[in-house]
Amino acid sequence: MLGEGDSKTEPKAPGGRRAGGRGPERPGRGRGRAGEASTTRLPAPTSGAAASRARARRGGAWAERALLRAMAADRRGKAATLALRRRLLSSSCRLFFPEDPIKIVRGQGQYMYDEQGAEYIDCINNVAHVGHCHPLVVQAAHEQNQVLNTNSRYLHDNIVDYAQRLSETLPEKLCVFYFLNSGSEANDLALRLARQYTGHWDVVVLDHAYHGHLSSLIDISPYKFRGLDGQKEWVHVAPLPDTYRGPYREDHPNPAVAYASEVKRVVSSVQEKGRKFGGSPVSCAVGLAVLDVLEKEQLQAHAACVGSFLMELLGQQKAKHPIIGDIRGVGLFVGVDLIKDKATRTPATEEADYLVSRLKENYILLSTDGPGRNVLKFKPPMCFSLDNAQHVVAKLDAILTDMEEKMRSCETLRLQPEAALLSPPLEKMKHPTQIHY
Amino acid sequence: MLGEGDSKTEPKAPGGRRAGGRGPERPGRGRGRAGEASTTRLPAPTSGAAASRARARRGGAWAERALLRAMAADRRGKAATLALRRRLLSSSCRLFFPEDPIKIVRGQGQYMYDEQGAEYIDCINNVAHVGHCHPLVVQAAHEQNQVLNTNSRYLHDNIVDYAQRLSETLPEKLCVFYFLNSGSEANDLALRLARQYTGHWDVVVLDHAYHGHLSSLIDISPYKFRGLDGQKEWVHVAPLPDTYRGPYREDHPNPAVAYASEVKRVVSSVQEKGRKFGGSPVSCAVGLAVLDVLEKEQLQAHAACVGSFLMELLGQQKAKHPIIGDIRGVGLFVGVDLIKDKATRTPATEEADYLVSRLKENYILLSTDGPGRNVLKFKPPMCFSLDNAQHVVAKLDAILTDMEEKMRSCETLRLQPEAALLSPPLEKMKHPTQIHY
Numbered sequence: 124m125l126g127e128g129d130s131k132t133e134p135k136a137p138g139g140r141r142a143g144g145r146g147p148e149r150p151g152r153g154r155g156r157a158g159e160a161s162t163t164r165l166p167a168p169t170s171g172a173a174a175s176r177a178r179a180r181r182g183g184a185w186a187e188r189a190l191l192r193a194m195a196a197d198r199r200g201k202a203a204t205l206a207l208r209r210r211l212l213s214s215s216c217r218l219f220f221p222e223d224p225i226k227i228v229r230g231q232g233q234y235m236y237d238e239q240g241a242e243y244i245d246c247i248n249n250v251a252h253v254g255h256c257h258p259l260v261v262q263a264a265h266e267q268n269q270v271l272n273t274n275s276r277y278l279h280d281n282i283v284d285y286a287q288r289l290s291e292t293l294p295e296k297l298c299v300f301y302f303l304n305s306g307s308e309a310n311d312l313a314l315r316l317a318r319q320y321t322g323h324w325d326v327v328v329l330d331h332a333y334h335g336h337l338s339s340l341i342d343i344s345p346y347k348f349r350g351l352d353g354q355k356e357w358v359h360v361a362p363l364p365d366t367y368r369g370p371y372r373e374d375h376p377n378p379a380v381a382y383a384s385e386v387k388r389v390v391s392s393v394q395e396k397g398r399k400f401g402g403s404p405v406s407c408a409v410g411l412a413v414l415d416v417l418e419k420e421q422l423q424a425h426a427a428c429v430g431s432f433l434m435e436l437l438g439q440q441k442a443k444h445p446i447i448g449d450i451r452g453v454g455l456f457v458g459v460d461l462i463k464d465k466a467t468r469t470p471a472t473e474e475a476d477y478l479v480s481r482l483k484e485n486y487i488l489l490s491t492d493g494p495g496r497n498v499l500k501f502k503p504p505m506c507f508s509l510d511n512a513q514h515v516v517a518k519l520d521a522i523l524t525d526m527e528e529k530m531r532s533c534e535t536l537r538l539q540p541e542a543a544l545l546s547p548p549l550e551k552m553k554h555p556t557q558i559h560y
Numbered sequence: 561m562l563g564e565g566d567s568k569t570e571p572k573a574p575g576g577r578r579a580g581g582r583g584p585e586r587p588g589r590g591r592g593r594a595g596e597a598s599t600t601r602l603p604a605p606t607s608g609a610a611a612s613r614a615r616a617r618r619g620g621a622w623a624e625r626a627l628l629r630a631m632a633a634d635r636r637g638k639a640a641t642l643a644l645r646r647r648l649l650s651s652s653c654r655l656f657f658p659e660d661p662i663k664i665v666r667g668q669g670q671y672m673y674d675e676q677g678a679e680y681i682d683c684i685n686n687v688a689h690v691g692h693c694h695p696l697v698v699q700a701a702h703e704q705n706q707v708l709n710t711n712s713r714y715l716h717d718n719i720v721d722y723a724q725r726l727s728e729t730l731p732e733k734l735c736v737f738y739f740l741n742s743g744s745e746a747n748d749l750a751l752r753l754a755r756q757y758t759g760h761w762d763v764v765v766l767d768h769a770y771h772g773h774l775s776s777l778i779d780i781s782p783y784k785f786r787g788l789d790g791q792k793e794w795v796h797v798a799p800l801p802d803t804y805r806g807p808y809r810e811d812h813p814n815p816a817v818a819y820a821s822e823v824k825r826v827v828s829s830v831q832e833k834g835r836k837f838g839g840s841p842v843s844c845a846v847g848l849a850v851l852d853v854l855e856k857e858q859l860q861a862h863a864a865c866v867g868s869f870l871m872e873l874l875g876q877q878k879a880k881h882p883i884i885g886d887i888r889g890v891g892l893f894v895g896v897d898l899i900k901d902k903a904t905r906t907p908a909t910e911e912a913d914y915l916v917s918r919l920k921e922n923y924i925l926l927s928t929d930g931p932g933r934n935v936l937k938f939k940p941p942m943c944f945s946l947d948n949a950q951h952v953v954a955k956l957d958a959i960l961t962d963m964e965e966k967m968r969s970c971e972t973l974r975l976q977p978e979a980a981l982l983s984p985p986l987e988k989m990k991h992p993t994q995i996h997y
Contacts, residue, residue: 193707197717204715211723212712213736216839219713226715230708249711256706265702269693270630271667274686275649276656278641278663280634286648299650305741311774337748339775402653 190236193229197238201226219247219490220483230255233507235488244511246489246503253416254506263412264405272405275302281407288414302402307335314339325357325393327386329364331494361389363494367449367460368468422505423454430454433501433512440516444523446471455507458492459499470495474526477536481522487515627673630666634675638663656684656927657920667692670944672925681948683926683940690853691943700849701842709842712739718844725851739839744772751776762794762830764823766801768931798826800931804886804897805905859942860891867891869946870938873953881960883908892944895929896936907932911963914973918959924952 199207204226208218218224225243229236232254235243245255253260267281275282286300303309318324326343333347334340341347342355354360363369364382371378417423434450437459441447448462461471461478475497482489492500503511529536636644641663645655655661662680666673669691672680682692690697704718712719723737740746755761763780770784771777778784779792791797800806801819808815854860871887874896878884885899898915900906912934919926929937940948966973 189707199717201715204717204720207720207724208715211720211727211735211737212839213738216712216738218715224715227710228708228716230710235708235710235714251710255710256708261702261705264705265698268698268701270626270633271665271672271693273664273667273672273688273692275653277672278638278645278655278661279665280636280641283641283644283648287644290648298648300648301650301653305745308742308744308774315775315778337745337774337776338752341752402649 186231189231190229190240193236194238194240197226197228201238219488220480225483225488232257233504233511241486243483243486243488244503244507244515246487246501246507246515248502248504251504253413253420253422254504257412257416259416259419260409260412263408267405267408270404272403275402279404279407281404281411282402285402285407285410285414288411292414302406305335307337307340310335311337311339314343323393325359327359327361327390327393330360330362359389359393361386367451368470417505420506426454426505426507429507429509429512430457432509433457433516436512436516440520440523443520444527446474446523446526452501455501455503455505457501459501460493461497461499470497472497474536475499478519478522478526482515482518485518485522487518489515623668626668627666627677630673631675631677634663634665638675656925657917662920662925669694670941670948678923680920680923680925681940681944681952683924683938683944683952685939685941688941690850690857690859691941694849694853696853697846697849700845704842704845707841709840712839716841716844718841718848719839722839722844722847722851725848729851739843742772744774744777747772748774748776751780760830762796764796764798764827764830767797767799796826796830798823804888805907854942857943863891863942863944866944866946866949867894870894870949870953873949877953877957877960880957881964883911883960883963889938892938892940892942894938896938897930898934898936907934909934911973912936914963915956915959919952919955922955922959924955926952 201224205224225235226238227235227243228238230245230251233245233248235245235255237243245251251257271279282302285302289300290298301309301312303312314326328334328343328345331346332344334344336347341351343358345354345360348354348358362382362385366373366375366378369382371381375381430452433455434452434457437447437450437457441450445465446461447459448465448468449458449460451458451460461475463469463471470493472495475491478499479489479491490500492498526536638661642661662672663675664672664680665675667682667688670682670685672682672692674680682688688694708716719739722739726737727735738746738749740749751763765771765780765782768783769781771781773784778788780795782791782797785791785795799819799822803810803812803815806819808818812818867889870892871889871894874884874887874894878887882902883898884896885902885905886895886897888895888897898908898912900908900911907930909932912928915936916926916928927937929935963973
């Protein structure tokens, strides 16, 4: 159930706090309308007063000061940071937008801010489930950090409280908990538990799956091992359950049964052969705070609502732009499958890449996924709002419209400043990347 | 170089802050003398005034309030926490002192406090390198948590600053950094890098080694795989370089060359066959703060000084107690090898276990290690003081003396309250564990 809203379409968190600290916002207000030459880039800190006023209209004074402090603390330019990073970190530690990476100094709710104060909508995210730097989560970490942070070999209430709260969100059978340091460590342990229990070594995995960055998980991740050591003889790859591009599509009389029997063949072909953990008081305090925020701000209901709205808006775009082949997802985890043409459903990989770069120029962070890297993947923090959805889809619409115009005039798609969206001055190219449509 | 001390034996951190927040303390003052029936257990919170005064003499008022807050926040008794833990966590997530685990609610410097306010000296530690809850480290985490915590795919100064600071502490050749979520993840990556570089799969490991809790590392950890799947054919175990109990002892004409040629044989026998990472802004801010504290408080020099003092005191105990066979270590990482007799050097496993339990009754946390689990392992936070060393060794002396008396009178070693150390009332046994000497 959503709290009382101040509008029919915009759910409001209980207590009046709107995720991201923004006041009510309507699409097209306070931002450039889609397709226009305006930009959301805020004035640099030198013209602080105007920037302050602009942001103060939308957020709190505290948030404004936090951003200004973060910008002031930025000691070196982006180029210097990049040069140091190239020297000190391995190139396998990848950057988003490697050709023109972003320097982020501040995160709040569903927004990230670069060193010049420009505001990006974060549809990539990864970890900040309930929004970047949620004050309740930050406070929980700080309170516990001041008192005790140690391993789980002493008794402590946080670890049992967290396990109990988690168990309440899970089926009754899932009632024993292991706390580890990462998803990869968790998957590695799951694999060992399964092998111990079954007494078998072989593993059946879905094609294109990614299970983590550890040796044991690269072995069972087709997404990873195809580029490295190849497939081990004890790994058995089942096809993706893909009713859009797989062999059993939506026009198949019974795609579920057909797919299931194919997986059964893979499983039957498998030969039968015979911790110190995480869970520190601080990580458990943080986990408990995240559960609190999820409940207090009713973020699951919020995400379901905003997600279905986003799917609806994207559906309208699908009717308008033939490049959109399919839209699928659950809640705020949504994929937009881009295709070369409806008949072959060939992945529009370069177009997806170009679109993501253009969205970034428009201060929207989004990434691609899927075997063909042609699926736009929406995975924003759960406080992502109806206004955010409307704004992002409007930008997507404008860029797709522009792309179609270029296609019609047989122009080469090149990245350029968004200001030039309607009258592209090709000589002002910002990036050397050339993508042929 | 150490800062100006207020005593000839006690190094003091610059700025007058003594790790752990204690004022100058002499062995035997403010604590029961070794061997006496007194205890360091502080009054329960109900008799708060006396406890407050006692602690205020030794620490700051802030530290006192922090402990009282932590005790007040303790919502359930130790038994209830233990029962919940047994129900919700896997039994493979082990506890220290499993027969009578400790509930720890507060850590500060080299001390940990249970839910009743009893103060333990932490010689086990693990992670709190510069002392539990160091205020500068806690503050660094909080400042960064409020502003931004995200993955390392955006540019950020903390990750390059931390890499640069680390590179200054390492040989010039070690100049490319990967940040991961745990030591296990780091070792897994190191293994992959080595295999990629050499093109070989086989691994030579030291006997009894432990490299981490992941599948790939259990495979190369004799300490682990002996109890599980056994040794893989591509794992080659070299003996420990042990001049105390190994085949080439201190009386060997050239133990180093003899050992090296044995390892060479193992290496020659090896057949020749053909990430998203950690490094978040917060973890790097914490890492930078730890480096700051290490430097500002001159903790390396401090640990070298206290460590050599500890080794000297332990050496005196070795002359006194025949159970101590060997003392070895570097800095504050010190091992005391306990033996059944000088001739055979048979590991005194049960005695070590008993001693650790008795030390715990005396509010000293210590663990054992080594293939025979007979080596007392000192691994305290680096702020461990000369007074702590003196106090711990005095307690060790008293317990060993008592053990020897029992041996002489052919008594069974049983765990009992420390108050009864000099006149053991066997009927008042606290623990059912019986250890036969």
